[in-house]
Amino acid sequence: MASARLYERAQFRISGDRCLLAEYGSGISVEINDKVRRMTASIQRQRLPGIEGVVPSYTTLSVLYDPVTLDFSTLTGWLWELESGLDQTDLPEPRVVEIPVCYGGDFGPDIDFVATHNRLRVPEVIEFHSGATYHIYAVGFAPGFCYLGGLDSRVHTPRLPTPRTQVPAGSVGIAEAQTGVYPQPSPGGWRLIGRTPLRLFDPERPEPVLYQAGDKIRFRPISMDEFEDLSTREDV
Amino acid sequence: MEAIRIHAPGPYTTVQDLGRRHYFHLGVPVSGSLDDYAHRVANWLVGNPGQCAVLELSVAGGRMEMLCPADIAVTGAMMNPRLNGIPIPTWSSIRVKAGDMLELGMAENGCRAYLAITGGIDVPEIMGSRSTFVGSRLGGVQGRPLTTGDVLLRGDAPQLGRTRRLAWRPIYPDETTLRVVPGPHDAFFRERLGILFESDFTVSANSNRMGYRLEGPELLRDPDAPQSILSVPVTPGNIQVPADGRPIILLREQTVGGYTIVATVISPDLFRIAQAKPGDSIRFRRVELEEAHRIARDWARFLRDVEEDLARSPAGSAEGD
Numbered sequence: 268m269a270s271a272r273l274y275e276r277a278q279f280r281i282s283g284d285r286c287l288l289a290e291y292g293s294g295i296s297v298e299i300n301d302k303v304r305r306m307t308a309s310i311q312r313q314r315l316p317g318i319e320g321v322v323p324s325y326t327t328l329s330v331l332y333d334p335v336t337l338d339f340s341t342l343t344g345w346l347w348e349l350e351s352g353l354d355q356t357d358l359p360e361p362r363v364v365e366i367p368v369c370y371g372g373d374f375g376p377d378i379d380f381v382a383t384h385n386r387l388r389v390p391e392v393i394e395f396h397s398g399a400t401y402h403i404y405a406v407g408f409a410p411g412f413c414y415l416g417g418l419d420s421r422v423h424t425p426r427l428p429t430p431r432t433q434v435p436a437g438s439v440g441i442a443e444a445q446t447g448v449y450p451q452p453s454p455g456g457w458r459l460i461g462r463t464p465l466r467l468f469d470p471e472r473p474e475p476v477l478y479q480a481g482d483k484i485r486f487r488p489i490s491m492d493e494f495e496d497l498s499t500r501e502d503v
Numbered sequence: 504m505e506a507i508r509i510h511a512p513g514p515y516t517t518v519q520d521l522g523r524r525h526y527f528h529l530g531v532p533v534s535g536s537l538d539d540y541a542h543r544v545a546n547w548l549v550g551n552p553g554q555c556a557v558l559e560l561s562v563a564g565g566r567m568e569m570l571c572p573a574d575i576a577v578t579g580a581m582m583n584p585r586l587n588g589i590p591i592p593t594w595s596s597i598r599v600k601a602g603d604m605l606e607l608g609m610a611e612n613g614c615r616a617y618l619a620i621t622g623g624i625d626v627p628e629i630m631g632s633r634s635t636f637v638g639s640r641l642g643g644v645q646g647r648p649l650t651t652g653d654v655l656l657r658g659d660a661p662q663l664g665r666t667r668r669l670a671w672r673p674i675y676p677d678e679t680t681l682r683v684v685p686g687p688h689d690a691f692f693r694e695r696l697g698i699l700f701e702s703d704f705t706v707s708a709n710s711n712r713m714g715y716r717l718e719g720p721e722l723l724r725d726p727d728a729p730q731s732i733l734s735v736p737v738t739p740g741n742i743q744v745p746a747d748g749r750p751i752i753l754l755r756e757q758t759v760g761g762y763t764i765v766a767t768v769i770s771p772d773l774f775r776i777a778q779a780k781p782g783d784s785i786r787f788r789r790v791e792l793e794e795a796h797r798i799a800r801d802w803a804r805f806l807r808d809v810e811e812d813l814a815r816s817p818a819g820s821a822e823g824d
Contacts, residue, residue, distance in 0.1 A: 280687035283767030284795040286738040288687050295733065307528075322527045322736035324759055329736035334796040335803045407530045407736060407759030410639050414734055414759070426731060426761065428746040432709065442761060443731050450530075451639050454713065456745065456761065468530075470629055470641055476529050 271296035279343050289328045295416040299326050300404045324405040363483045366463050368439050369494040374462035381424045381458055395419040397486045411450035411468030411476040418446045430456035437462045464498040505570045506657035509649050513565030518624050518643035520556040523632035532756045534634035537777035538615055541579035545619035547813045548576035548596045548667045555623025556633040560616045564607020569599040573621040574663050580613030595668040613675030613778035622658025667813050675778035680786045683766040684795050691728035692765050700789050708781040713756045721748030734761040740768035769795045771802035
């Protein structure tokens with residue numbers, strides 16, 4: 268993937284009549300993502316009438332608005348103004364969250380493809396994937412699904428051309444330069460390389476998701492025995 | 504109070520309100536009724552605010568017993584509802600009492616029907632909403648479709664002073680045209696964008712609340728377009744196109760996606776998708792943002808008029824109750 272570039276000013280893309288995407292850069296970088304998160308915090312604080320929601324991702328912020336009360340040029344003008352006045356808004360200190368993963372076998376049906384595509388052996392795929400500390404760029408796609416950056420370029424692999432209609436809960440996947448975990452069964456186009464026994468999303472927990480955008484993640488390889496042991500403990 | 508006992512649930516019936524709006528940043532999608540027009544009208548017909556929880560019945564309706572006095576209304580797809588064996592009108596309030604049996608059959612026009620009741624369906628709010636998100640087992644009745652034996656409560660609210668009936672009801676055709684605004688990634692489809700507006704697409708059987716997969720001509724990206732995009736937040740109506748060129752219209756149960764989005768269905772047309780069934784034909788018509796906003800403002804005004812008319816009206820037709 269080409270190197271990341273922070274834009275001078277947001278570029279806007281139209282996503283239907285009620286949603287605007289504001290793009291602050293291209294490529295995966297903590298600097299771009301920090302700006303996205305600062306804009307998110309700033310928009311939420313301002314509470315402009317007509318704004319119904321703000322969702323951050325890697326480089327892009329989605330703004331949900333009511334077109335009856337807010338028109339496009341007012342909204343974009345206001346977002347540019349907010350951007351130019353953006354001070355170094357405080358963002359919380361990141362936590363490092365460790366996620367145990369059993370790689371390969373039935374849990375990683377695509378790990379052989381990832382290896383072959385990158386001319387590696389499977390143990391090297393595991394070593395490169397679990398060796399990094401990942402920045403959480405966004406939580407989305409499904410409750411608790413974390414989008415991570417910092418994936419070793421030696422294991423970048425394209426998505427499936429046709430997404431699977433069902434991916435098992437806890438699956439760890441790769442898509443191009445992105446990696447992440449599916450907390451629950453869902454459709455998905457990522458290449459699956461392993462699985463975690465942790466319950467990443469629990470609506471009854473005071474903190475429903477174990478992490479948020481801006482925290483860090485490390486993957487710890489575990490055996491099948493440890494997977495089963497941890498699974499049992501999660502169900503209790 | 505206890506209001507409805509399910510005797511036969513139908514193939515896929517869930518409790519839905521107008522959705523869960525404050526947790527997108529945790530990946531929790533909006534959910535809520537797919538046909539938000541039929542949902543709102545059903546509520547207004549029984550004197551509820553538009554956002555109360557209702558039952559969304561997909562494909563067919565099943566059988567349920569009323570457990571207390573109430574007003575109900577059935578809107579959306581035509582499922583030939585009968586109360587104690589006698590056909591009842593849709594898009595109209597109906598007075599029920601304990602022991603009355605409501606039966607709904609297969610959808611003949613459209614595919615999703617909506618049942619509202621006085622006070623709204625009363626299930627616990629999870630993350631601020633009563634909507635069911637089956638994908639994460641959230642909300643509604645234990646996060647799942649209804650099953651035989653389920654008992655539903657309703658909110659405490661007064662019954663109507665007189666019948667309410669909607670004079671104008673939508674017909675759900677087998678061929679639907681959806682108005683779309685190009686983007687956000689229309690720039691990657693300069694060569695083939697025209698195909699989107701010139702072709703007939705067919706709703707595939709692989710279609711559900713998450714999205715409608717379409718069969719038809721392949722929508723391939725420009726050869727010089729990037730292989731893939733970084734995941735971006737998505738919104739209901741986004742038409743995603745994976746590398747295989749087969750479009751998917753996203754509905755209300757996704758938050759972020761990584762496939763390019765060629766165009767987006769305008770929000771007033773989303774309810775039409777909810778009533779399309781596998782085998783139905785879909786065409787897309789291009790509108791620019793300014794026109795889409797005009798349509799949205801007109802639609803909001805229309806909804807307000809409908810709500811006010813129903814609140815004011817005596818029985819809307821000369822036919823007897």
